[in-house]
Amino acid sequence: MTARSVEQHAQHVAGLLAPLHERPAEEIPLGEALGRALAADVHSPVDLPLFRNSQMDGYAVDAASIASIPAVLPVRGVIAAGPAGTTTHTPGTAYRIMTGAPIPDGADAIVPVEDTEAADGQVRIERSRTAGEFVRERGSDVRKGMLLLPAGSVLAARHIAVLAAVGLQRILVRPRPRIAVITTGAELVDAGTTLHAGEIYDSNGIALASSARANGAEVVSITRSGDDPAEFRTLLAEATTTADLVLTSGGVSMGDFEVVKETLSPLGGHFGHVAMQPGGPQGTAVVDGTPVLNFPGNPVSTLISFEVFARPEIRRAAGLPPTEPEELPLAAAVTSIPGKRQFLRARRTDAGVELVSGPGSHLVAAMAWADVLLDVPADVTSLDAGQLVKVIPL
């Protein structure tokens, strides 16, 4: 049995997950759009401001009437911000006006209240202004039809602000991939219970679900199967009705009770070894039209399988930018097994990238302490201190 390379398996997975990328855009209320990716360009349906308005609290005048100062003008009324009829300016007079209120037709400048003194229905103006000062012209911020935000924009508060300002209530975004997680293994038990001999706490369900959510997915279910194929088949049938992608952990290796492999192999599933560590045993299948990725059961192998094979596709389906690898210097020399691509748990330090553990796939504490995976190519057996190495941010 020849092992696939990581690249070969990743390509195979990408092909299986193509349907995730073809789901139609989803229309959602703007209030729920934080962190979502626009599915289409957004053009403004309106001018912004929609009407010529005052940038200051003060007086609306024509600049010609205050060319020589001090100027004393009769005040014809007060214009507040808010729904209003049209007012018309008469040269040589002023309206008291509030920030954001519509400027009378014919007025062309605003005198800030700080430069004025009002008494007996008149305002005394201490400083000249040129035409246009403190006037916000219609469309000076946004023109109707203008591209506000391109497709693919991942929405932060400031993007939501402009979409709200032009009056949009609902927007089209990339749909979140719906993911179901099934963990397998007779040894798994719930947190909060006392362990008996041979049992371990099931951490892969919550870990895969958290990983999926952190990368833009919606988790529709987290279930667990023992080593009984009937039980696993039932959970899988439920998962494929609600999910776009099913992730499983465990049951893919060389043992006698590999429930995932035994169930899915006859259904056309592919199980084999990928030349990587951790995460060597990998499986894939398509069940009722839904892609299923079968990760090994060791918690670290599971998480790294997710990072390497699932994360890029899930992020792309959700419209999120890829996690770019970085090049950083190595703090100390590292040796690696020939023929296997290693993903070593490491962290950034002032001295460079430093390993937090050996290659053991069961060291879940070290995985928690890592903030990068050191990606060592299959044909590399040693890396020197100070050498630039490729790391994948976690």
Next chain:
Amino acid sequence: MTARSVEQHAQHVAGLLAPLHERPAEEIPLGEALGRALAADVHSPVDLPLFRNSQMDGYAVDAASIASIPAVLPVRGVIAAGPAGTTTHTPGTAYRIMTGAPIPDGADAIVPVEDTEAADGQVRIERSRTAGEFVRERGSDVRKGMLLLPAGSVLAARHIAVLAAVGLQRILVRPRPRIAVITTGAELVDAGTTLHAGEIYDSNGIALASSARANGAEVVSITRSGDDPAEFRTLLAEATTTADLVLTSGGVSMGDFEVVKETLSPLGGHFGHVAMQPGGPQGTAVVDGTPVLNFPGNPVSTLISFEVFARPEIRRAAGLPPTEPEELPLAAAVTSIPGKRQFLRARRTDAGVELVSGPGSHLVAAMAWADVLLDVPADVTSLDAGQLVKVIPL
């Protein structure tokens, strides 16, 4: 009226918001902990692995019995992963064993199945192993009582994985600050309706709520008041019963209808000018024991007020790391108004930091296109191309 500096106002706000930082830790299910900050150190309640188990699918043996190969050993049984009684090894024999299954007492090495051939109740072993190979000793990953994660850790999937692996169901995290948003202004209307003369869409409610959520807060309400003080007082009374912090927009400036200032000044609110642009008019109050920050109503002023005064405190209260300013070169020369600290909308480009708009506080589209605020000190009036400048990432 002397304007406060940004630093003075920020310090005043920090004092008012001290109660946010004193809220007790919250106990939540681990499944909801993604992105939350641990409120206390977490030590492991158990050893991990909790029992000595096999790292491979294969055969449990004693290394001495396979010192000379090939060795042919009788197979005494099969040990699967899962709840199990204790088994005892007899030298010169083997158990078939699965990954994760408990190793018989007295066995000290695992021979991977790849190096074996089984037939007629015997296994032929082709390769020697030294004591300890492929054996996961109890506690080799995590020791009971060991510090797993320190207080303050912001939980990613890999942290949740280790907490689940040691059997924790619920954890103590920093509480999310509960924030109520009230926008004010008779000119504001809902998105999705047709604007009449003098009206604008209310974008500050959704923008402040999104900003708060993006920084670890829970938004308990978003409401809107016209210019009637009774209406504002009613909304404020409701907000202060459910929120730890109330954010308002509008009604703080120099106009005749400043509902926020008029309502809160008699209640001990502080309103005045901060030497910054945008965002000059600022107010603060404490109502029924709840701090209230009163931002100006221009959408860009509102967002920048949030970034400068609210974001640092909200993140700290939620246990999230501060957003660190960066130093980047300026793409082109910039001039600035003396006496006011400017927060200019800018973006990172290959040529350096580049302004996306002038200083106008109403340019909400430019705010959306920015990815940093260029922070220009009050006493600086010009910055040269290529000069390193301070920027605040958005």
